[in-house]
Amino acid sequence: MIPLERILESRILIVDDQEANLLLLEKILEGEGYGHTLTVADSRQVLDLCRGFRPDLLLLDLHMPYLDGFQVMEQLRHAQVDEFLPILVLTADCSRETKLRALHIGARDFLTKPFDHLEVMTRIRNMLEVRLLQQDLLAQNRILEEKVRERTLELADTRMEVIHRLSRAAEFRDQGTGLHLLRMSRFALCLAETAGLERAHCDLILAASPMHDIGKIGIPDRILFKPGRLDADEWVIMRTHTTIGAELLAGHDSALMRAAAQIALTHHERWDGRGYPHGLKGEEIPIEGRIVALSDVFDALLSQRPYKQAWPQEDAVRVIDEDAGTAFEPRLVECFHDALPELEAIIQMLAAHLPSSSHAAAYGTGM
Secondary structure: OOOOHHOOOOOOOEEEEOHHHHHHHHHHHHOOOOOOEEEEEHHHHHHHHHHHHOOOOEEOOOOOOOOOOHHHHHHHHHHOOOOOOEEEEOOOOOOOOHHHHHOOOOOOEEEEEEOOOHHHHHHHHHHHHHHHHHHHHHHHHHHHHHHHHHHHHHHHHHHHHHHHHHHHHHHHHHHHHHHHHHHHHHHHHHHHHHHOOHHHEEEEEEEHHOOOHHHHHOOOHHHHHHOOOOOOHHHHOOOOHHHHHHHHOOOOOOOHHHHHHHHHHOOOOOOOOOOOOOOHHHHHHHHHHHHHHHHHHHHHHHHHOEEEOOOOOHHHHHHHHHOOOEEEOHHHHHHHHHHHHHHHHHHHHHHHHHHHHHHHHHEOOOO
């Protein structure tokens, strides 16, 4: 039940071209304790009054000059001032056609002229109770939606934190710096943006790409930590990190995990079909895999590894160019060149947060 005090605080707008009806209704409402009543005889003012006064109930005559009650209701509906505003029609016309037409365009109830005091107060109070209960329900829904939104963000943040920690665990086993994920994922985001992918798709690639090498958790230490180049048998085992990663990430219905599994599986496929694990060719390779493949190789060329020194940037760019149409999609290589200034800015930004010795170890000179 809605407390009477709250009902009496409701705002009521009365529209009738007959001053006598306005005075009568106003007097009835004031006598019952309603303190926020506004009356108007000119129906052309109703729309602006509804926007400013924001009534909880509209008492509306049907037959008026300028705009009749039907036109006023149409005007309010098209202006979408308040889709839940209850309208109590004032009319001496009790025909079925009139009532059906009024109900169709927004009326909720009717008051028949001449007015009966008890009927007036009963119908007004009933409609206001429904209005206030509806407002309470909408307020509760907003509170629940906000709580759901906050909880969803919290779960998303937690999930991302777990993902990044697992990804870093895999990288620390392989390289020990933790920086490859930062650079490569930002390279991938930049390349996705330059390629014209939608914002949500770009953000998904940024979030999912750090998991590209998570399958290396399953690679034996003797292979993963070998200081020199791998032999043919060792490469067979090393290449299984793609399928291991996909298996680790598979089975979840979120877009993030699906993208991560796809990237883990396909980031070593090649545009010419000579990649692994499935020898996909051209656009058979998902765009996420194509973007991460190029981003991963570019950063790997710039980075020091147990089996090689870091390459100067111009040499790394030359390798990307030479592999256009073989390892990489030619269009993405063009996007890579367009994005080079931003990629360089990413490199410098991340390097600025490192001690100079760490920077030298991570990259070669001549950048």
